[in-house]
Amino acid sequence: MRNAWSLFRYASLRAKDAAAAATERLLKDGDLAEAWKHGERTLQQPFTRAAASRGEAMRPTIRGEKLLVRRVAAPGAWNVHVDDVVLFRVPEEEGGRTEVRRVAAAEGHEMLSTSEEDEPFRLPQGTCWVLADNEELDAKQVMDSRTFGPLPYQNVLGRVIYSYESDLDHGIVDNSEHVTTSDEVVLSQELDLKWLAQVEPIDIKQ
Structure with a gap:
């Protein structure tokens, strides 16, 4: 049942x-x-596809491993939430490559800088703010919203829901509470560790 x-x-x-x-x-x-x-x-x-993440930007959440990415159809504030780890396409003016970062703020949020030289601003409608998880790296060392600014929701390709490094090291990726239940449903039907271990995923550079 x-x-x-x-x-x-x-x-x-x-x-x-x-x-x-x-x-x-x-x-x-x-x-x-x-x-x-x-x-x-x-x-x-299927909802999911495999991706390979390399680099230090998302440590300790992601440590250079295979990822299971759930498709996000018609991405917007209704299905891309603060604290979600997302796969997205970097704005074209910054190269257009794919990256994985965590959503730190959503449209309408007032952004305050640690620098007194930067004026506060409000995120435009249709955009979010994404950041690397690795707090040991500064803005010059990673590609995130501190580099290219607000990210259009339409650039979001999916949400990272599972990571796999080895048969002994794998697990669910922490996302917002809004998506936990539905992601678990998707994993119950589509997670195949044997397939994930062997598949050749798309490559992502952090």
């Missing part, structure tokens, strides 16, 4: 995800038929 309930919740999440993807495409292109097809394609795809 418990497994059946988990399957039902998983199916519900997939349907919601597909609907969000279809709605996003419809609002962008205005083509109902194409939006429907996009939703169908999204529904047929």
